[in-house]
Amino acid sequence: MKSSLQKFKESYFLYSFRQDKVAMASFIAIIIFIILAITAPWTAPMDPYDANNIDIMNSEIPPSWNEGGEAAFPLGTDNMGRDMLSTMLYGLRTSIMIGIGAVSLQALIGIFMGLSAGYLGGKTDAILMRIADIQFSFPYLMLAILVGAIFQIVFGISRYEQLAIPLLILIIGFAEWPMYARTIRASVMREKNKEYVEAAKVIGLSKSVIMVRHVLPNSLTSLMVISTIQIANAVMSEAALSFLGLGMPVTMPSLGSLIRSGFDYIFSGSWWITIFPGILLILFVLAINLLGDWLRDVLNPKLYKG
Amino acid sequence: MPHLLELHDLEVRFALRTGDIIAIDGVDLTLDKGETLGLVGESGAGKSVTGFSIINLISKPGYISKGKIIFNGDEISSYSDEKMREIRGNKISMIFQDPMMTLNPVFTIGFQMIETLQAHRKISKADARNIALEKLKKVHIPSPEQRLEQYPHELSGGMRQRIIIAISLLTDPAIIIADEPTTALDVTIQAEIMDLLQELCESENMALILITHDLGVVSQVTERMAVMYAGKIIECGLTDQIVKHPVHPYTEGLIKSIPGTVITPGCDLVQIPGMMPTLTNIPPGCAFNPRCYLKEAICTTKTPELKDAGNGVWAACHMR
């Protein structure tokens, strides 16, 4: 009897991962990004959220290798005098938090809707999927403005700072759940006609048990692929919202709001405020997408056996 | 007289990450003009791979690692892909289990038939159409003119398989390789298709290699047969002889395990214990030895060669 660890070591999954240098590189990159994000409070040279650390006199210092750069600020400082490197690390942390949070919310709603629609079929299917269509045809920017406005009225602008992260998670989560619902529905419809589902019915199991215990676990592979891509999308959406001023406040910058705050200064020569967070964002999203591509290839049921 | 097709010590390997596996292990076969040959075996025995390797259609990671395939005196196993195309679908045609593998659902039957012909011959469209019509009549398709305008999905399974046979006849091939041509069809249609194939072989003097798991079909259609097990031919010769007096214990078990052959209804069927080994762990010696009731010490050490068992049958068994 082989242990599951040993089985994993011999699996096709791991083998093809080892064969694919791009997948390995992007996986390592993602791990590094995530470690950096998690450990930011301890590793970052300074805490950009702490007003005591910020000296406005230090604003717009170029990167250390440029003329006028200072060794204390390796990537320079932004317009408020915050160390770019620290701010970016904190920004990455915020972006990843929002990305994962939003995708979890999308998955939760999407799985529930998709599973019910796909398995129950008929009218339930029609109604749920029309809701999904409506949601999808609704621009998420409009949703963001609407929800953002409601939030600010209900909780007041002063508390917006604390509520920005959950707010963005809600907005992006609600905007994109139909992706999940459709994917899950498609694979549930494939699975539900298989004989093992009939076998479960013959045993007498109830619909909800069959849905959750039999159909759902077999529909999850397709989720892994879209989850990676959806995280990348969510990070991008967050950046876009923040860039438009609808996302994270400048005092608690995400990568997006950092790019935005630097954008005003790009023509005055302070390119680093925009470019560095921009590069970080691109690298992060690229790594996720590359890993997602590989995952889609390897989980393709036509290629993947056992 | 030289044979129409000869397979000499053919070996096909599949290069997997865990190392090569041998799918076909030293197969020798001959086929004469107008002859019908059955290739029988269970799934994974290598019968389809043998069929595919003849026209060099083995998909990666498979490759022919040893041996020769000689067609009309030419060694076609060494042909380039370019040169092979003159043989494949032209002098040697193939019929698959699923007609939709060959038929393109977005084109009409007529278009596909004309296209096939024009790919192999310089011929005008009108001439190609006439040949197509003639072949459709040969396979007894009612109102052939009308069929040319139809799409594959408008036809029934049996009709599609007839169309496939008509397509394979277009270039007047010397050999047709039919891989489980009736497995997806119902028994009444299966009988009709088999009759048709048999009739065509006689009228066109065509050779047929019938790859199937169904011993009943083989025994009714073919003159000679070869039984494959774990990549090797373990028995070959005249079909009538093998079916009535099988030599190899595997063939014997296979025939007796069919309901309605030797056992009265309701009683236990003769069964071969165990199952065919996977190609990755074929037992040493005779591959069949763990399931064989005649097994002796030699069977586990020495691989048996095909030897003459009399009455035009050759079998690879130490004990018989």
Place this chain on the structure above:
Amino acid sequence: MNTDNIILSIRNVVKHFDISGGFLDQIRFKKGRFRLEETTVKAVNDVSLFIKKGETLSVVGESGCGKSTLARVVMGLYPPNSGEVHYGGKRIDNLNHKQMLPFRKKMQMIFQDPYASLNPRKTVQQTLEEPLRFHHPELSGNEINDKIDQVMEQVGVDQAWIKRYPHEFSGGQRQRISIARGLILDPEFIVADEPVSALDVSIQAQILNLLMKAGRERDLTYLFITHDLSVVRHISTRVAVMYLGTICELAKAEDLFADPRHPYTKALLSAIPVVGEKRAKQIKLKGEVPTPVHLPTGCVFHARCVYANERCLHQIPELLTLDNGTCIACHAVEENRIIS
């Protein structure tokens, strides 16, 4: 007829499937006007039969004749459009989920495709203990394991493999596990839907022997669905031949194979290839099987039958019982028009 012995009876069951899809798909443009048109597959049309305790009743027919649908109606997987299904004297087709549970323990099903009938994400252990835990929550872990061991042994699967997933098994072994799942609740009635047609020849014999052995040891009653007539001949007590959703002949197995009466049965039997025999003259059928969407009028077989006449075109033949107990639905047989 002694009705005490009847374990299952099906009365005038009709099952049609609506495949016309949504509202928009139903719109047709015909004769200058739009109208709504439903497309229904008439899978089972007015089928009645009964199964006696301890017998094996086989339903044979070609693909699309409705035999698998009939099996699923019996198991309560599809509700019939009309007609009744009675089990042990009680009507079961109109029961709700809860009321059906006691019958679920007694009736089990074995499926065709051993690759699809086991949940790929569950180990053998999980697959086998699920029905036990559901129907017998009072059993302890040990009792459940004992039961699983016992059934595994009976179907010939090594108990050491209990923690493995289905993809680690061959088709034959999976079918054994599938049978084990069917037996684990100690049912008295089993519907087997083409249980051997996906298997290799040498494995088929093993599985058929296993089913027959289980039938003897456990005193099981089988409803056996298959297209393979040689299998039917071997295992059945009685055989029902279906064509396009109706039963055309129902007879004792030996009677049916010795003396088929219905023109369709005759054609079907003549088409089976028998090992070692050159084919006797096959009875050729005209044309092709019509689709169950547009059923022919009268006898569904008339378009392909050489004996068909005016009456067959208009009047649906009823299933009549002959002297030897054979039931047959054919005007030509009734009128003695068939000369064999």
